[in-house]
Amino acid sequence: MTVLDTSEASGMIMNKTAESAGMLAETVRAGEHEVKIAADNVSVFYGEKQALFDVTIDIPARQVMAFIGPSGCGKSTFLRCINRMNDTIDICSVTGTILIDGANIYDAKIDPVLLRARIGMVFQKPNPFPKSIYDNISYGPRIHGHAKAGSEMDEIVETSLRRAGLWNEVKDRLKEPGTGLSGGQQQRLCIARAIAVNPDVILMDEPCSALDPIATAKVEELIDELRERYTIVIVTHSMQQAARVSQKAAFFHLGKLVEVDETERMFTNPSDQRTQDYITGRFG
Numbered sequence: 001m002t003v004l005d006t007s008e009a010s011g012m013i014m015n016k017t018a019e020s021a022g023m024l025a026e027t028v029r030a031g032e033h034e035v036k037i038a039a040d041n042v043s044v045f046y047g048e049k050q051a052l053f054d055v056t057i058d059i060p061a062r063q064v065m066a067f068i069g070p071s072g073c074g075k076s077t078f079l080r081c082i083n084r085m086n087d088t089i090d091i092c093s094v095t096g097t098i099l100i101d102g103a104n105i106y107d108a109k110i111d112p113v114l115l116r117a118r119i120g121m122v123f124q125k126p127n128p129f130p131k132s133i134y135d136n137i138s139y140g141p142r143i144h145g146h147a148k149a150g151s152e153m154d155e156i157v158e159t160s161l162r163r164a165g166l167w168n169e170v171k172d173r174l175k176e177p178g179t180g181l182s183g184g185q186q187q188r189l190c191i192a193r194a195i196a197v198n199p200d201v202i203l204m205d206e207p208c209s210a211l212d213p214i215a216t217a218k219v220e221e222l223i224d225e226l227r228e229r230y231t232i233v234i235v236t237h238s239m240q241q242a243a244r245v246s247q248k249a250a251f252f253h254l255g256k257l258v259e260v261d262e263t264e265r266m267f268t269n270p271s272d273q274r275t276q277d278y279i280t281g282r283f284g
Protein backbone atom coordinates (compact mmCIF):
# COMPACT_ATOMS: atom_id res chain seq x y z
CA MET A 1 0.00 0.00 0.00
CA THR A 2 1.44 3.36 -0.99
CA VAL A 3 1.33 5.87 1.79
CA LEU A 4 0.49 9.26 0.37
CA ASP A 5 1.14 12.54 2.06
CA THR A 6 -2.01 14.25 3.31
CA SER A 7 -2.21 16.85 0.60
CA GLU A 8 -1.77 14.31 -2.18
CA ALA A 9 -4.28 11.89 -0.69
CA SER A 10 -6.89 14.50 0.06
CA GLY A 11 -6.40 15.78 -3.44
CA MET A 12 -7.02 12.30 -4.81
CA ILE A 13 -9.99 11.67 -2.64
CA MET A 14 -11.89 14.86 -2.25
CA ASN A 15 -10.52 17.83 -4.11
CA LYS A 16 -12.22 18.88 -7.27
CA THR A 17 -9.12 18.58 -9.41
CA ALA A 18 -9.66 18.90 -13.12
CA GLU A 19 -9.58 15.12 -13.43
CA SER A 20 -11.97 14.36 -10.61
CA ALA A 21 -14.25 17.20 -11.67
CA GLY A 22 -14.46 15.54 -15.07
CA MET A 23 -15.17 12.17 -13.47
CA LEU A 24 -17.63 13.81 -11.13
CA ALA A 25 -19.53 15.18 -14.08
CA GLU A 26 -19.96 11.60 -15.29
CA THR A 27 -21.50 10.59 -12.01
CA VAL A 28 -24.00 13.44 -11.98
CA ARG A 29 -27.20 12.47 -13.65
CA ALA A 30 -29.20 15.16 -15.39
CA GLY A 31 -31.96 16.58 -13.25
CA GLU A 32 -30.82 14.69 -10.15
CA HIS A 33 -28.96 15.59 -7.03
CA GLU A 34 -25.16 15.59 -7.33
CA VAL A 35 -23.82 12.08 -6.65
CA LYS A 36 -21.24 11.97 -3.87
CA ILE A 37 -20.66 8.24 -3.54
CA ALA A 38 -21.14 5.82 -6.42
CA ALA A 39 -20.86 2.11 -5.59
CA ASP A 40 -20.81 -0.37 -8.42
CA ASN A 41 -21.22 -4.12 -8.00
CA VAL A 42 -19.84 -4.20 -4.48
CA SER A 43 -19.64 -7.66 -2.93
CA VAL A 44 -18.20 -8.50 0.46
CA PHE A 45 -16.93 -11.84 1.72
CA TYR A 46 -16.03 -12.89 5.25
CA GLY A 47 -13.77 -15.82 4.44
CA GLU A 48 -15.88 -18.14 2.28
CA LYS A 49 -19.13 -16.54 3.31
CA GLN A 50 -20.57 -13.86 1.06
CA ALA A 51 -22.29 -11.16 3.12
CA LEU A 52 -23.07 -8.62 0.39
CA PHE A 53 -24.07 -9.28 -3.23
CA ASP A 54 -23.40 -6.86 -6.10
CA VAL A 55 -24.55 -3.66 -4.47
CA THR A 56 -24.86 -0.79 -6.93
CA ILE A 57 -26.06 2.52 -5.56
CA ASP A 58 -25.60 6.28 -5.97
CA ILE A 59 -25.57 8.27 -2.75
CA PRO A 60 -26.46 11.94 -3.24
CA ALA A 61 -24.40 14.80 -1.84
CA ARG A 62 -25.63 16.79 1.14
CA GLN A 63 -28.60 14.61 1.91
CA VAL A 64 -29.18 11.93 4.51
CA MET A 65 -29.48 8.40 3.21
CA ALA A 66 -30.74 5.73 5.61
CA PHE A 67 -29.76 2.07 5.28
CA ILE A 68 -32.57 -0.09 6.62
CA GLY A 69 -33.28 -3.80 6.74
CA PRO A 70 -33.48 -6.76 9.11
CA SER A 71 -30.62 -7.75 11.36
CA GLY A 72 -27.70 -9.35 9.52
CA CYS A 73 -28.74 -8.08 6.06
CA GLY A 74 -25.41 -6.31 5.50
CA LYS A 75 -26.14 -2.65 6.30
CA SER A 76 -23.10 -2.16 8.54
CA THR A 77 -20.93 -4.24 6.23
CA PHE A 78 -21.76 -1.92 3.34
CA LEU A 79 -21.35 1.21 5.48
CA ARG A 80 -17.86 0.00 6.43
CA CYS A 81 -16.99 -0.38 2.74
CA ILE A 82 -17.40 3.38 2.31
CA ASN A 83 -14.45 4.22 4.55
CA ARG A 84 -12.62 0.91 4.06
CA MET A 85 -13.09 -0.09 7.69
CA ASN A 86 -13.54 -3.65 6.45
CA ASP A 87 -9.82 -3.62 5.59
CA THR A 88 -9.19 -3.95 9.32
CA ILE A 89 -10.98 -7.33 9.40
CA ASP A 90 -8.48 -9.99 8.26
CA ILE A 91 -10.96 -12.40 6.70
CA CYS A 92 -12.92 -9.70 4.90
CA SER A 93 -12.53 -9.02 1.19
CA VAL A 94 -14.34 -6.50 -0.98
CA THR A 95 -14.86 -6.56 -4.74
CA GLY A 96 -16.39 -3.92 -7.02
CA THR A 97 -15.73 -0.19 -6.99
CA ILE A 98 -16.70 2.75 -4.85
CA LEU A 99 -16.10 6.24 -6.16
CA ILE A 100 -16.18 9.30 -3.96
CA ASP A 101 -16.23 12.50 -5.99
CA GLY A 102 -15.29 10.31 -8.91
CA ALA A 103 -12.12 8.86 -7.33
CA ASN A 104 -11.88 5.13 -6.65
CA ILE A 105 -11.31 4.74 -2.91
CA TYR A 106 -10.05 1.16 -3.44
CA ASP A 107 -7.28 2.39 -5.73
CA ALA A 108 -3.90 1.00 -4.62
CA LYS A 109 -2.61 4.55 -4.23
CA ILE A 110 -5.18 5.48 -1.59
CA ASP A 111 -4.03 5.20 2.01
CA PRO A 112 -7.06 3.92 3.97
CA VAL A 113 -5.90 5.68 7.13
CA LEU A 114 -6.00 9.04 5.38
CA LEU A 115 -9.26 8.10 3.68
CA ARG A 116 -10.87 7.45 7.07
CA ALA A 117 -9.75 10.85 8.23
CA ARG A 118 -11.78 12.36 5.38
CA ILE A 119 -14.87 10.25 6.02
CA GLY A 120 -16.09 10.71 9.55
CA MET A 121 -17.64 7.78 11.35
CA VAL A 122 -19.92 7.73 14.37
CA PHE A 123 -20.58 4.42 16.09
CA GLN A 124 -23.43 2.85 17.99
CA LYS A 125 -21.93 3.51 21.40
CA PRO A 126 -20.38 6.91 22.03
CA ASN A 127 -16.63 6.33 22.22
CA PRO A 128 -14.87 9.53 23.32
CA PHE A 129 -11.13 9.27 23.87
CA PRO A 130 -10.08 9.20 27.54
CA LYS A 131 -8.99 12.82 27.18
CA SER A 132 -10.40 16.26 27.82
CA ILE A 133 -13.32 17.57 25.76
CA TYR A 134 -10.89 19.96 24.04
CA ASP A 135 -8.37 17.23 23.26
CA ASN A 136 -11.07 14.93 21.88
CA ILE A 137 -11.70 17.53 19.19
CA SER A 138 -8.14 18.78 18.66
CA TYR A 139 -6.56 15.33 18.32
CA GLY A 140 -7.61 14.68 14.69
CA PRO A 141 -6.77 18.13 13.31
CA ARG A 142 -3.38 17.96 15.07
CA ILE A 143 -2.31 14.54 13.80
CA HIS A 144 -3.50 15.38 10.29
CA GLY A 145 -1.67 18.70 10.34
CA HIS A 146 -4.79 20.86 9.88
CA ALA A 147 -3.79 23.13 12.72
CA LYS A 148 -1.22 23.54 15.45
CA ALA A 149 -2.05 24.36 19.04
CA GLY A 150 -3.09 27.94 19.72
CA SER A 151 -5.84 30.20 18.49
CA GLU A 152 -6.20 28.34 15.19
CA MET A 153 -6.90 25.14 17.10
CA ASP A 154 -9.21 26.93 19.55
CA GLU A 155 -11.23 28.06 16.57
CA ILE A 156 -11.52 24.53 15.13
CA VAL A 157 -12.60 23.20 18.54
CA GLU A 158 -15.23 25.90 18.97
CA THR A 159 -16.59 25.62 15.42
CA SER A 160 -16.82 21.82 15.63
CA LEU A 161 -18.58 21.93 19.00
CA ARG A 162 -20.96 24.63 17.75
CA ARG A 163 -21.82 22.61 14.64
CA ALA A 164 -22.48 19.62 16.85
CA GLY A 165 -24.81 21.73 19.00
CA LEU A 166 -22.66 21.18 22.09
CA TRP A 167 -20.73 24.42 22.54
CA ASN A 168 -23.06 26.10 25.02
CA GLU A 169 -23.16 23.00 27.18
CA VAL A 170 -19.38 22.49 27.38
CA LYS A 171 -17.68 25.85 26.74
CA ASP A 172 -16.88 26.29 30.45
CA ARG A 173 -15.56 22.77 30.95
CA LEU A 174 -13.33 22.13 27.97
CA LYS A 175 -10.54 20.79 30.17
CA GLU A 176 -12.78 18.18 31.79
CA PRO A 177 -12.81 14.59 30.51
CA GLY A 178 -15.13 13.81 27.58
CA THR A 179 -16.16 10.63 29.35
CA GLY A 180 -17.76 12.77 32.09
CA LEU A 181 -20.51 13.97 29.74
CA SER A 182 -23.94 12.34 29.49
CA GLY A 183 -24.42 9.64 26.82
CA GLY A 184 -26.17 12.03 24.44
CA GLN A 185 -23.53 14.71 24.96
CA GLN A 186 -20.80 12.12 24.39
CA GLN A 187 -22.39 11.15 21.08
CA ARG A 188 -22.54 14.81 20.02
CA LEU A 189 -18.89 15.11 21.13
CA CYS A 190 -18.08 12.18 18.81
CA ILE A 191 -19.93 13.94 16.00
CA ALA A 192 -17.95 17.13 16.75
CA ARG A 193 -14.76 15.05 16.66
CA ALA A 194 -15.74 13.68 13.25
CA ILE A 195 -16.49 17.18 11.95
CA ALA A 196 -13.20 18.61 13.26
CA VAL A 197 -11.10 17.03 10.50
CA ASN A 198 -13.32 18.66 7.92
CA PRO A 199 -14.81 15.59 6.24
CA ASP A 200 -17.53 15.87 3.65
CA VAL A 201 -19.03 12.46 4.31
CA ILE A 202 -20.19 11.28 7.75
CA LEU A 203 -21.12 7.64 8.29
CA MET A 204 -23.30 6.80 11.27
CA ASP A 205 -23.90 3.25 12.46
CA GLU A 206 -27.02 3.28 14.64
CA PRO A 207 -25.84 6.46 16.38
CA CYS A 208 -28.85 6.70 18.70
CA SER A 209 -29.28 3.11 19.76
CA ALA A 210 -27.63 3.73 23.15
CA LEU A 211 -29.44 7.03 23.77
CA ASP A 212 -32.67 7.96 25.54
CA PRO A 213 -35.49 9.64 23.56
CA ILE A 214 -34.46 13.19 24.47
CA ALA A 215 -30.80 12.67 23.52
CA THR A 216 -31.99 10.86 20.38
CA ALA A 217 -34.15 13.84 19.40
CA LYS A 218 -31.15 16.17 19.81
CA VAL A 219 -28.91 13.98 17.66
CA GLU A 220 -31.64 13.70 15.02
CA GLU A 221 -32.04 17.48 14.98
CA LEU A 222 -28.30 17.77 14.59
CA ILE A 223 -28.27 15.31 11.68
CA ASP A 224 -30.89 17.43 9.97
CA GLU A 225 -28.74 20.55 10.38
CA LEU A 226 -25.54 18.81 9.29
CA ARG A 227 -26.93 17.72 5.94
CA GLU A 228 -26.57 21.29 4.67
CA ARG A 229 -22.83 20.75 4.66
CA TYR A 230 -22.16 17.02 4.76
CA THR A 231 -23.28 13.87 2.98
CA ILE A 232 -24.62 11.59 5.68
CA VAL A 233 -25.25 7.85 5.57
CA ILE A 234 -26.98 6.38 8.60
CA VAL A 235 -27.72 2.77 9.50
CA THR A 236 -30.85 2.55 11.59
CA HIS A 237 -33.20 -0.10 12.90
CA SER A 238 -35.88 2.45 13.49
CA MET A 239 -38.30 3.15 10.66
CA GLN A 240 -39.46 6.23 12.54
CA GLN A 241 -35.92 7.52 12.71
CA ALA A 242 -35.33 6.84 9.02
CA ALA A 243 -38.56 8.71 8.25
CA ARG A 244 -37.56 11.63 10.47
CA VAL A 245 -33.97 12.14 9.36
CA SER A 246 -33.47 10.81 5.84
CA GLN A 247 -34.44 12.02 2.41
CA LYS A 248 -33.46 8.74 0.74
CA ALA A 249 -33.57 5.19 1.99
CA ALA A 250 -31.97 1.95 0.86
CA PHE A 251 -33.54 -1.34 1.90
CA PHE A 252 -31.23 -4.36 2.25
CA HIS A 253 -32.33 -7.97 2.62
CA LEU A 254 -30.12 -11.08 2.90
CA GLY A 255 -27.07 -9.19 1.62
CA LYS A 256 -28.84 -7.70 -1.38
CA LEU A 257 -29.87 -4.14 -2.00
CA VAL A 258 -33.56 -4.52 -2.75
CA GLU A 259 -34.75 -0.97 -3.23
CA VAL A 260 -33.53 2.64 -3.11
CA ASP A 261 -35.96 5.53 -3.18
CA GLU A 262 -37.07 8.78 -1.63
CA THR A 263 -37.73 7.81 1.97
CA GLU A 264 -41.28 9.12 1.85
CA ARG A 265 -42.10 7.17 -1.29
CA MET A 266 -40.50 3.97 0.02
CA PHE A 267 -42.52 4.18 3.23
CA THR A 268 -45.81 4.93 1.54
CA ASN A 269 -45.50 3.09 -1.73
CA PRO A 270 -42.61 0.59 -1.82
CA SER A 271 -42.03 -1.12 -5.12
CA ASP A 272 -40.85 -4.49 -3.76
CA GLN A 273 -42.92 -6.90 -1.70
CA ARG A 274 -39.97 -7.56 0.66
CA THR A 275 -39.73 -3.83 1.46
CA GLN A 276 -43.46 -3.70 2.03
CA ASP A 277 -43.29 -6.69 4.38
CA TYR A 278 -40.40 -5.15 6.32
CA ILE A 279 -41.86 -1.70 6.76
CA THR A 280 -45.20 -3.11 7.82
CA GLY A 281 -43.45 -5.19 10.46
CA ARG A 282 -43.97 -8.65 8.96
CA PHE A 283 -40.34 -9.53 9.62
CA GLY A 284 -37.11 -8.09 11.00
Ligand SMILES: Nc1ncnc2c1ncn2[C@@H]1O[C@H](COP(=O)(O)OP(=O)(O)OP(=O)(O)O)[C@@H](O)[C@H]1O
Pocket residue numbers: 046051069070071072073074075076077078089
Ligand atom coordinates in the same frame (compact mmCIF):
# COMPACT_ATOMS: atom_id res chain seq x y z
N1 LIG B 1 -16.42 -9.56 11.31
C1 LIG B 1 -17.25 -10.45 10.75
N2 LIG B 1 -16.85 -11.73 10.55
C2 LIG B 1 -17.67 -12.64 9.98
N3 LIG B 1 -18.93 -12.38 9.58
C3 LIG B 1 -19.39 -11.13 9.77
C4 LIG B 1 -18.60 -10.10 10.36
N4 LIG B 1 -19.32 -8.96 10.41
C5 LIG B 1 -20.53 -9.26 9.88
N5 LIG B 1 -20.58 -10.57 9.49
C6 LIG B 1 -21.70 -11.25 8.86
O1 LIG B 1 -22.11 -10.52 7.72
C7 LIG B 1 -23.52 -10.48 7.62
C8 LIG B 1 -23.99 -9.03 7.59
O2 LIG B 1 -23.71 -8.45 8.86
P1 LIG B 1 -23.88 -6.90 9.16
O3 LIG B 1 -23.40 -6.65 10.54
O4 LIG B 1 -23.33 -6.11 8.07
O5 LIG B 1 -25.49 -6.77 9.11
P2 LIG B 1 -26.42 -5.62 9.63
O6 LIG B 1 -27.52 -5.52 8.65
O7 LIG B 1 -25.64 -4.39 9.91
O8 LIG B 1 -26.94 -6.25 10.99
P3 LIG B 1 -27.43 -5.56 12.35
O9 LIG B 1 -28.63 -4.74 11.97
O10 LIG B 1 -27.78 -6.72 13.22
O11 LIG B 1 -26.30 -4.73 12.87
C9 LIG B 1 -24.07 -11.26 8.81
O12 LIG B 1 -24.35 -12.56 8.39
C10 LIG B 1 -22.92 -11.23 9.79
O13 LIG B 1 -22.93 -12.39 10.61
